[in-house]
Amino acid sequence: MSMQEDAKLYHIVRLVIIGVNSGDKGEYKAVASNKLGEGVASINLNFDAGSEKPKIPEGKPPRFPKKPGIRQQGEILIMECVLEAHPAPTIRWFQGSKAIEPNADPRIKMTQKVTGKDTYLLTLEISNPTKSDGGQYRCNAHNACGESNANISLNFQGGEEEQQKPDGYAPTFLEKPKIVPNATGTLITMQCKVKAKPKPEFVCNGNASTDWWFMRGEEEQQKPDGYAPTFLEKPKIVPNATGTLITMQCKVKAKPKPEFVWYRGKARVKESTRICIRTVEIDAETFEYYLEVKDPGADDTGSYKCHVENKFGELNANLNLNIEVAPVIREKPKVIRITRETRTVVIECRVQSQTRPQVIWHKESTVVREDSRHVIHIKEAAKGEYEVQLEIEQAAESDKGLYKLIAKNDKGEATSSEVVVTEIPEPEEEKKPEKPKGTKPSIASGLTGTKVKVGEMAEFSCSLAKSDQKASVTWYKGSTVIKETKEISTSFTGSLAKLTIKNCSAEYNGIYKCIIKNEFGSEESSASLTVEAVEEKKEEKKEEKKEEKKVEKKEEKTVEKKEEKTVEKKEEKKVEEKKLVKKVEQKEEIKVEKKEEISLKKVTKKEEIKVEAVEKKEVQKKDETKKETKIKFLEPEGIMVTANVAAVAENSGIALEDLEATLGIKATLISRILRGKLDYNNKKFAGRAPHLLCGEQNSARPGSFRNTLEMATRASNPLLNLAA
Structure with a gap:
């Protein structure tokens, strides 16, 4: 096992197994730790079935490409991490060594949001944080390809002095751990790239008996003087400003100097007047490999691979070159189909284009616009090639003439040669459909009116003169279609239709109709249903009415008595008033008489x-x-x-x-x-x-x-x- 400082704060750790075989398969885990925390990366070593050759795993182990951040939104404290992984990882948050369980604290909320291809935004939100929420937080991401951790330190101010920031940070894996076999398959290298401050310590755990260099028989070997090639940057394609030169480049670190080969598809790329292959040696262990294509065209598009190899291992960089050029129409349009039944004519033209082209059909000098009769279809027949069709429905004599296609994209346009449409299918004479033979249903016995009492069963039946199993029966009450319920059931034997109402009530009063229909016509019959109330109920109603009348009479008498009392009171008041008037008059008369007598x-x-x-x-x-x-x-x-x-x-x-x-x-x-x-x-x-x-x-x-x-x-x- 070796650790190499790739740059300041960056370290590359390798575990090399010499003489690897299927007995070494299993999960390997690299743990990087320093005083501020630890990071974990795991990788599975598998072998092809029936083979001793290691299988390179597919997918992407979790990786945190950016430093986690903390921000505050109102009373909410938010910790954020950007994660890359494939397949989708499992996420767990820790405060110190304690796992934060979902829904354990209503103030804490954890989210995982997809922001792009294999990219996620992980957040831990704390509402109304307190000092007890401070400390070291860790976000752990794990999937089938490995795992990784992001560490966040949450500190609160103590009095007026801010706590001292730690001088460093926990280890973080910067890229997917790799398994690199050599050409013969006798040596594999497991490699992890980590960012940490200060320099971390490493421990590798796996099926091997020790965490150092291995070979068959588990004999310890001396560390080799070199290492397998690794990419320092992602391989890239760089065009010049005018688009006349395209450069594919890879930057590799290896010891000793590796050999490289460029491939297009499965064919090795050879130099020519348009293609140049070169190498730039930056230092004894760093190299850049270039493939330059002059005046690129559509024929240069495809998949390219740079294969780099030394005695410690090999490396491949895959690049897809897509060159955007104007559409190309190599063949003349042609009429591919004429349908007489629908009088349809279809014209097709093939267009070569890296992207879906915009197309316009012309008839002589007139643009053919899409409508109910003219439809344009664009279908990708192969990569970089499209089938463009013009479909003319209900074609007439006016549709005869010269047709051509214009195809466009961002780089330009192409115009096809003309095709002549001379044949227009004539409509076939419509044959009058033969009238089906048969007769409509004939009712032998129709519905009859029925009277039942509340709670009794009512039944309607209608019979046909001739049995017809294909006929359909529909029952109506008034104009409403009757549907089967717990109380209502229907049946039809082909000759007899029945409607049964089990427990009749007043709501079932009305006119019922039965319509029997087949493909030749229909016949119907109607009848009424009367639901009568029980006599006891009538007597009860009569008694109720009598009681109501008695109550009304009593009320009328009480009202009359009240009115009489009010009238009597009024009359008494009038009498009293008259008496008072008379008393006053008598007093006045006595006084007057005395004066008069004198x-x-x-x-x-x-x-x-x-x-x-x-x-x-x-x-x-x-x-x-x-x-x-x-x-x-x-x-x-x-x-x-x-x-x-x-x-x-x-x-x-x-x-x-x-x-x-x-x-x-x-x-x-x-x-x-x-x-x-x-x-x-x-x-x-x-x-x-x-x-x-x-x-x-x-x-x-x-x-x-x-x-x-x-x-x-x-x-x-x-x-x-x-x-x-």
Whole structure:
């Protein structure tokens, strides 16, 4: 085993097995460690079946091409690693030596995202990190080809002083571990490239009994003075600025100086006026090999291989050369197919191009555009060659003429020669299809109306006059197709169609229809289904209605009683109000009477004399002019007189007691005054009731009753001002 410093911080470690055989097969693991961590790479040594020749493994072991990073997004701390591996690796994260289990801590989230071919972005997110989250983190990636680790140190500030950054980092494998056999198969070399600071220590574990140099019989040998070739850079193809020269180059480190050969496919490349092969020796152990192609063309495209070999091993670099040139059309287009049934014509042209070309078909000088009749197909027939077809459907005489193809890409275009389309298939006469022989279904017995009670089964049946196993049956309720359920089932024997409803309810009421159909026509039959309710339910409904009516009557009675009570209360309130009014009026009458008695005693005699004088004057004036004396009243007295007159007129007479109550004076005084004024003592009124006064008594003298009543009112109340 050997370790070589390839560059600053880079180390190449090799495990060489001399005299290898199938007994050495198995998994080998290289562990690189320093004080900041460790890296692990594993590789499987296998042999071909029935052969002692080692099998070079396919795939790509995990590799971290970039240094892991830490960034913060708000309250989330994110650790990121870029990984290359094939097949897809298994990822595990560690804090120190403790594995971080998924979903163990809700603050921690691990993701693995594909960013390109065999490339992944691995992240570990910590929400609201604390000092306890600090320490050494390790991302472990493992697949069938090997494993690798990326180490991240998470440090937090302690007080105002930041913790000291470690001067170095853990080992990381920079490329896929390799197995390199020599030409004879007697020596294999396992090689790993590691980046670390400080220089790591290595341990190789495997099926071999020791971790040094091996040979058959497990005899230790002296370390050979040299090593197998290795590539220091990825082989590459470099064109010049004008595209007139292409250079394929490989940079190799080996001791002793290796030999090399360039191949194109399986053929060895030889120098010529266009092809140059050369070597540049950078130092005693570093070499560059070049293959230069001048004025490259499409014929130079293909797979190239640089084979490098010395006595310690060999190495191959594979390169694919794709040269982009303008399309080439080597053959004339041709009509490859004419179909008479569909009147289709197909024209084909082959185009050579490194990429899929853009194509345009022309008919004479007109561009043929794709539509419902013209379709363009482009198919890759072989690598760098395409079949371009123009398909013309429902071709007519107008489609005859000259056709050509123009093919384009980024490097240019090519135009084909013309092809003539002269033959257009004529449409064949359409044959009228023969009418099928047969008859439509004939119903012998149709559906009949059915009445059932709730919960009973109902059945409809329809029979054909002639059995027809190919006929189809469809059942309808109204316009809705009936589907089979737990309650509904259908059957058809070819001659009898049945519909059965197991447990009928009101929802099954309606018109049912059966349609029987075959290729010659259809026949249908309809009938109704009536589902009747059970009698007990009817009686229950009647009782319910009676109870409802009783309740309604009770409610109506309670409402009427309430209304009567409200009316009675209103009437009682009115009566009470009238009583209060009467009490007030009586108090006022008592006061007025007392005052009147005092005043009337003084003026009674005077009034009687005046009344007699007035009566005499009125008798004298009867034969003269009938003039009404107008008595002027103050506003309150006028209202009282008007009220008294109105009361007499309304009742066609008034008792003296009522008049006394109305005027607030004694009836005797009123009587005395009115008897003289109304001629009450006249013989013509002898039959009248002495207590009843009527406005008609003095109808011969219009207005006299009013005037007399006014005078009586004033005469009975000395507080009123009388005006003649």
